[in-house]
Amino acid sequence: MTLPLDVTKLADLLRLAARSEILPRFRRLGNGDVRSKSEPSDLVTEADEAAERLIRRELETIAPDALFVGEESVAADPALLGRLADAEFAIVVDPVDGTFNFASGIPAFGVMASIVWKGETVAGIIYDPMGDDWVMAEKGGGAFLIRPEGEAIRLSVAQPRPLDAMVGMASAGYFFGDMRHRILGNLAKVRFFSSYRCSAHEYRTFAGGHVQFVLYNKLMPWDHLAGTLIATEAGGYAARFDGSAYLPHHVDGGLLLATDKESWQMLRNEIIGA
CATH class of the missing domain: 3.40.190.80 (D-Maltodextrin-Binding Protein; domain 2)
Incomplete structure (x- = not known):
């Protein structure tokens, strides 16, 4: 499948956001850098917002035709979520997944993005800032763990159990x-x-x-x-x-x-x- 965006560019962008905006704030959040959204455990931090701004700004250059759907963008404009169903090309981003962990100083969080093309998900990336690696998939191409030096390890789910x-x-x-x-x-x-x-x-x-x-x-x-x-x-x-x-x-x-x-x-x- 020919994708509307080179998935490796998107993967590199997630890493850039983590290194520039997320990791420097890990265990260094100050007063006012963490806020609640829908409930006390639904958090947003300065890292979430700064990382999403960076990703969105860079995507406007490399994928100007894409509808950008970010978690924090939707929090600011809920109507944006409804546009996803009819979008021909969209990029969906979670700048810090596991914000509760991140804000608590627990090193279990990630940066995620997917490419939606004509109503279906055609690529997905999960970047682990702490491990500095990605798991990635393109529709029909298998799923892989990708290390920074380029090594790719094919992923396979577990065997069934009772x-x-x-x-x-x-x-x-x-x-x-x-x-x-x-x-x-x-x-x-x-x-x-x-x-x-x-x-x-x-x-x-x-x-x-x-x-x-x-x-x-x-x-x-x-x-x-x-x-x-x-x-x-x-x-x-x-x-x-x-x-x-x-x-x-x-x-x-x-x-x-x-x-x-x-x-x-x-x-x-x-x-x-x-």
């Missing part, structure tokens, strides 16, 4: 009411589950073959487009809770990824339930 032996990631913070009680109770059926509070690292862990599933309810495109493409290109199976395909404009319906379709159906029946 339900009681599965290990996974479940972000329970955005399940509410009866659904929350049901899913948290049903997760007792798996061997172990956790949450990094950082979808960037959860997707990297899944695509690298270390866990058998990841589960989310809140769907913001900057959190999930890159990771879902990388995960499926690594051999995983992804769908919303009703079994429908996850598309760039979706913001609800939940999202479950598993090692294969049969495991997905088992998890759907046993964990999500009615």
Whole structure:
């Protein structure tokens, strides 16, 4: 597939933003550099905003025709999110995924970007500033861990396991009411589950073959487009809770990824339930 933007240029841009605006602020945030958005645990920092400004400014030069959809841009102009469904070419960016961790001084955060072309995600990148490497995928081309010196290691999801032996990631913070009680109770059926509070690292862990599933309810495109493409290109199976395909404009319906379709159906029946 011919992409509308060289994905390596986008990858280098994420690294530049991390080195210029994110890492210099890690464990150095001052008073007023961290603010709450929708709730006390939904944070934004000076690093998020400065990194997004840098990425957007550079993309205006190398991809002037792209609709830029950044997490902080949407926070400032919510109507921007609605334009994604009809955009022919869009670049979706999460400047600091795992802001709670970043603001707490925990070294588990990432920088993510995806390319959306004619309604589908065609490229995804997750950069780890602490490890200085990327996981990347182009649609139809597989998923890879890319090291700074250029070494590329193909990624593959884990082998399937029985339900009681599965290990996974479940972000329970955005399940509410009866659904929350049901899913948290049903997760007792798996061997172990956790949450990094950082979808960037959860997707990297899944695509690298270390866990058998990841589960989310809140769907913001900057959190999930890159990771879902990388995960499926690594051999995983992804769908919303009703079994429908996850598309760039979706913001609800939940999202479950598993090692294969049969495991997905088992998890759907046993964990999500009615």
